[in-house]
Amino acid sequence: MKAVNDVSFSIDKSEIVGLVGESGCGKSTLAFAIMRLVPPPGKIVGGKILLDNINLLDLSEDDMRKIRGAKISMVFQDPMTSLDPLMRIGDQIVEMLITHTNMSKDEARDYTMQLLELVGIKKDRFKDYPHQLSGGMRQRVMIAMAIALRPKLVIADEPTTALDVIVQEQIMDLFKELREKFGTSILLISHDIALILEVADKVGVMYGGHLMEFSSSLDIVKDPLHPYTRELLKAIPNVELEDQKLVSIPGNPPDLLNPPKGCMFHPRCPLAMDICKEKEPKTTIVNGRIVKCWLYQER
């Protein structure tokens, strides 16, 4: 099964790049692939992952372990499954710092206090266990751990999906603050297109393991190139619009065990041509924007 196939894009310093797509489109697999953490029997069969011009796929497992956390870190949807329920949150951060740096215990403790404050948690919560914190606070702890070593890139996979909108907004503000303060780049993955379009500078739209379109969020909203992006925008509610009529995309997302021939989206595409059913389109650049669709290339 090809969960992620032929996906290319880049993230600049202090940029927020969003990846959107529906369940099974490969956005989480892509995140794990960047970390080289694809769970077996899955594997990366080709391509490059360049971080500051170093191809992560060439690194040994030992070197890669040093990259994780230090250069690239990750925040997941459910902080309760990522935190140790039997360990005080402060101690969890201290332990991580001691493992990854040569800080002494006291230094690590001081730095942990700073980190907690930075993400908006009062110092006196240092001794709390994860269950004593609300969902939003637990996610703040995860973010504190993710930025502790000042990574270049933080990958956040559905970081606010389990949270309410008001808390979601607080967490998004925190991400924006961090990228401004430290120049951290953020890869924000979500099924919530409205959220991504609002927060991210650039957006990649994934479908059936392929990157269908990649450009600035403004371009995506004003002039979506790929028919899937266009249809998707018609399917999501926008509370700023009056009397909006929502239109679903007919059909169902592709079964990756038995994918359609040609373009992944052709069975649901209103503009599908004969060639779309036969041959997979190439990824091309149109006016500086990445798109994978036969409408924009020579047949």
Added chain:
Amino acid sequence: MLAISGAVSKVIVEVKNLKKYFPVAKTFLERLFSREEKYVKAVDGISFNILRGEILSLVGESGSGKTTTGKLVLRLIDPTDGRIIFDGKDITDLRGEELRVLRKDMQIIYQDPYASLNPRMTVGDSIKDPLIIHDLASGNEAKELVYEMLEKVGLTPPEYFYNRYPRHLSGGQRQRVAIARAMITKPKLVVADEPVSMIDVSLRASILDLMLDFRRELNLSYLFITHDLAVAKYISDRIAIMYLGKIVEMGSTREIFTNPLHPYTKALLSAIPVPNPESRRERIKLPGEIPSAIEIPSGCRFHPRCPSKIDICIKEEPELREIRKDHYVACHLY
């Protein structure tokens, strides 16, 4: 609604001062030293009604009591206090057989179509079951009705889907089965608890439109429970905003969106992501998160997070009052 004669009330369900308190388990020491019982006040005195053919959305964050309210209205759990009047009849104390008969007229659609269908029953049997239970049809007649229903919910050809199992279907198709099953008894009220939050965004509108089709056909009412105001805006006639077991604001969808009054509603509206990077809306940011329903703040339960709090808010709980026609707010500012 002119067709409804004077004898039949326009109101399908009325809820008066409904409460649901769940006792909290005490530790050994608490048992020894304290007689005081602690409660989670999941629903803490709410009143509303739903008209025939109307869609009322209950909107709130997790822990606001919206799901508990839905279960109370359907009599799936017993209220601690308050009354529920359904179709002109007080159903608060109904038991056994009377309750079973009532179930034909009130149905539920759950959030998770992977959990709400029996995996060992074919789609056909799942949809047919309510017909058999309520003795509405059997044999070939029942099968015909199920075929008809499968067509209506867009699972065609029906003879193909009739013998499928839930595992053969996608999430969207399963939710269509759940809707078919709820609609087969021609209910008067359907409680829909986050029916599209697990459905892929490209398919959500079709599920919502399907629910609207049934409203038109059966003139049924929905109590639509959601955390997503954008979805509520699309489907509802009226919206009630809940916070910590209370309704803080209630009004027509238009009123709620164009003229929100309660500071919590305003904050909730301003936090909805808008698919537009150029959106320049006024942002009202709230500190903290919804507190536990065990330790409810004094006075107005929203006061610790409220940007417009005044002295009285700490002491006195505001009542839900009609400020404009059909627009109710529980806030001392008004």
